[in-house]
Amino acid sequence: MRIKTERAEKRSYHHGDLASVLVKIGRTMLERDGLRQFSLRALAREAGVSNAAPLHHFRNADELFSACAAQGFRDLSATLEQLSSNQAVDDVCAMADAYLNFAIHNPTVFQLMFDRKALPSPSAEFRTEASRAYNLLADAIRALGQVDEKTFDRRINAIWSLMHGFAVLELADQICRSDGNSASTSSMLNSAVRALATG
Amino acid sequence: MRIKTERAEKRSYHHGDLASVLVKIGRTMLERDGLRQFSLRALAREAGVSNAAPLHHFRNADELFSACAAQGFRDLSATLEQLSSNQAVDDVCAMADAYLNFAIHNPTVFQLMFDRKALPSPSAEFRTEASRAYNLLADAIRALGQVDEKTFDRRINAIWSLMHGFAVLELADQICRSDGNSASTSSMLNSAVRALATG
DNA sequence: GAAAAATCTTGACATTGACAAGATAGGGAT
DNA sequence: ATCCCTATCTTGTCAATGTCAAGATTTTTC
Numbered sequence: 001m002r003i004k005t006e007r008a009e010k011r012s013y014h015h016g017d018l019a020s021v022l023v024k025i026g027r028t029m030l031e032r033d034g035l036r037q038f039s040l041r042a043l044a045r046e047a048g049v050s051n052a053a054p055l056h057h058f059r060n061a062d063e064l065f066s067a068c069a070a071q072g073f074r075d076l077s078a079t080l081e082q083l084s085s086n087q088a089v090d091d092v093c094a095m096a097d098a099y100l101n102f103a104i105h106n107p108t109v110f111q112l113m114f115d116r117k118a119l120p121s122p123s124a125e126f127r128t129e130a131s132r133a134y135n136l137l138a139d140a141i142r143a144l145g146q147v148d149e150k151t152f153d154r155r156i157n158a159i160w161s162l163m164h165g166f167a168v169l170e171l172a173d174q175i176c177r178s179d180g181n182s183a184s185t186s187s188m189l190n191s192a193v194r195a196l197a198t199g
Numbered sequence: 200m201r202i203k204t205e206r207a208e209k210r211s212y213h214h215g216d217l218a219s220v221l222v223k224i225g226r227t228m229l230e231r232d233g234l235r236q237f238s239l240r241a242l243a244r245e246a247g248v249s250n251a252a253p254l255h256h257f258r259n260a261d262e263l264f265s266a267c268a269a270q271g272f273r274d275l276s277a278t279l280e281q282l283s284s285n286q287a288v289d290d291v292c293a294m295a296d297a298y299l300n301f302a303i304h305n306p307t308v309f310q311l312m313f314d315r316k317a318l319p320s321p322s323a324e325f326r327t328e329a330s331r332a333y334n335l336l337a338d339a340i341r342a343l344g345q346v347d348e349k350t351f352d353r354r355i356n357a358i359w360s361l362m363h364g365f366a367v368l369e370l371a372d373q374i375c376r377s378d379g380n381s382a383s384t385s386s387m388l389n390s391a392v393r394a395l396a397t398g
Numbered sequence: 399g400a401a402a403a404a405t406c407t408t409g410a411c412a413t414t415g416a417c418a419a420g421a422t423a424g425g426g427a428t
Numbered sequence: 429a430t431c432c433c434t435a436t437c438t439t440g441t442c443a444a445t446g447t448c449a450a451g452a453t454t455t456t457t458c
Contacts, residue, residue, distance in 0.1 A: 016405095018405085018406090034316045034317065035234065035235060035316070035317070036234060036235065036260070036261075036317060039444080039445060039446085040445080040446070040447095041444075041445060041446080042444095042445090049406070049407090050406065050407045050408075051407090051408090051445090051446095052406080052407070052408080052447085052448085053405080053406055053407075055446090055447075055448085056404080056405060056406070057405095059447095060446080060447085061235070061446085062235075107315075107316065108316060111310075111314070111316075114367055114368070114370075114371040114373065115310070115371070116306075116370060116371050116372055117233045117234070117306065117307060117310075118233065118234070118235065130373075134373075134375070138375075148378075149377045149378035149381070150378045150380065150381050150382065152377060152378075153375055153376055153377055153378055153381040153382070153387070154381075154382065154387050154390060154391070156375055157365070157368070157374050157375055157384075157387050157391075158361065158387065158390075158391035158394070160364065160368065160373075160375075161360075161361055161363075161364030161365040161367075161368055161388075161391070162357065162360055162361050162364055162391075163364065164360075164363075164364035164367055164368060165359065165360030165361055165362065165363035165364030165365075165367070166356070166360040166364075168313055168360075168363055168364070168367060169313070169356070169359065169360055169363060171313075171315060172313040172314070172315050173315055174313065174329075174333075174359075175356050176333070176337075176352055176355055176356055176359075177352055178348045178351060178352055179347075179348035179349045179351075179352055181349065182348070182349050182352040182353075183349065183352070183353065185356075188352070188353050188356050188357065189360075191353060191357075192353070192356075192357035192360070192361075192395065195357070195394065195395055195398040196391065196394055196395065199394040199398060217436080217437090238413080238414060238415085239414080239415070239416095240413075240414060240415080241413095241414090248437070248438090249437065249438045249439075250414090250415095250438090250439090251416085251417085251437080251438070251439080251440095252436080252437055252438075254415090254416075254417085255435080255436060255437070256436095258416095259415080259416085260415085
């Protein structure tokens with residue numbers, strides 16, 4: 001079933017790998033045009049296929065979004081995975097920083113990853129990738145010290161919420177700086193994570 | 200210029216108060232159908248006016264969204280205002296709880312209020328209302344104790360991010376409960392706010 | 399090698415955003 | 429009170445989109 005082994009090779013009717021190409025181009029378009037402006041026909045044009053071709057892989061735009069969000073979680077997990085070094089609180093801080101950076105570089109997909117309204121019924125792939133990212137953070141937080149499950153729940157939800165909130169407010173340009181010399185967003189996040197992790 | 204003094208009174212050509220009615224109905228539709236499904240023509244239909252009528256008040260959907268977001272901030276501010284009682288950390292906790300509740304009851308508008316992509320150039324009204332809400336939280340946080348401005352910046356950004364993150368994760372159904380008997384989201388938020396406020 | 403399945407294209411229709419031109423009503427000037 | 433000006437609303441239109449059906453082409457399977 002290998003049709004296209006070279007990038008430059010011309011496609012002949014069957015594409016061979018259209019689904020993943022659509023996700024890739026789709027993410028670029030989402031970040032460029034935003035969620036409301038996204039159109040499947042424009043995606044088909046940019047991919048060089050006919051207007052109805054994407055429908056054979058994604059029944060509607062929501063299904064494509066779901067695939068983009070799943071790939072977003074996969075990217076995030078891949079980054080977080082490299083940050084596990086059993087350095088306890090430092091690991092958690094490094095993950096928080098990576099989380100913030102991911103959001104800054106993939107703002108629309110980041111929003112999609114946590115939008116229950118846009119993704120009403122998450123695919124199995126989406127749920128798998130999302131929980132993989134979750135487990136990486138969970139492991140780092142468990143390494144902070146043994147606590148009962150209820151305390152663990154409080155901890156991870158507080159730390160994850162803090163990370164997520166900083167990311168959203170940074171994207172919204174709503175991080176407050178009364179003092180012009182205030183710390184960077186990354187630095188503020190770092191000290192807040194430490195406050196929650198040690199508390 | 201008063202045309203419509205009674206609700207039941209039939210409209211005759213001129214509506215008299217179409218702009219604010221559009222915002223009201225628009226918010227309902229946004230919460231019902233989501234951001235991507237929203238259409239100006241459907242809004243016109245539900246408001247009982249012609250398809251082009253809304254365009255005389257909002258040049259496009261984004262301008263309506265901006266007005267909806269501004270009204271969202273106005274609602275939020277009105278709620279926060281009633282919670283200022285100079286009880287220091289209790290005020291901040293009460294505001295955090297109100298913030299979470301607002302997000303739960305207005306999920307799509309809440310998302311819109313912090314979406315720089317959907318609202319590229321915020322109107323003057325939007326900025327005014329947003330900073331009013333911000334100032335209410337800022338006052339409550341200043342009441343926690345005198346600190347220099349840089350410390351204040353760290354504090355308010357950490358607490359606001361925490362509130363915001365809990366709200367988003369709650370809406371995304373991503374608040375983790377390893378222990379089935381774990382505390383409510385509201386309770387987790389409360390204790391995390393205290394940890395940051397006293398730290 | 400032929401049938402079946404998967405993938406892509408073409409063509410069509412209802413809906414939408416956006417605009418232009420015309421219709422109606424309210425408010426101010428006289 | 430009357431007339432004009434302006435704001436507001438309607439109708440009609442066009443290109444673009446989502447979505448589907450039917451047909452064409454390639455791959456896989458038997």
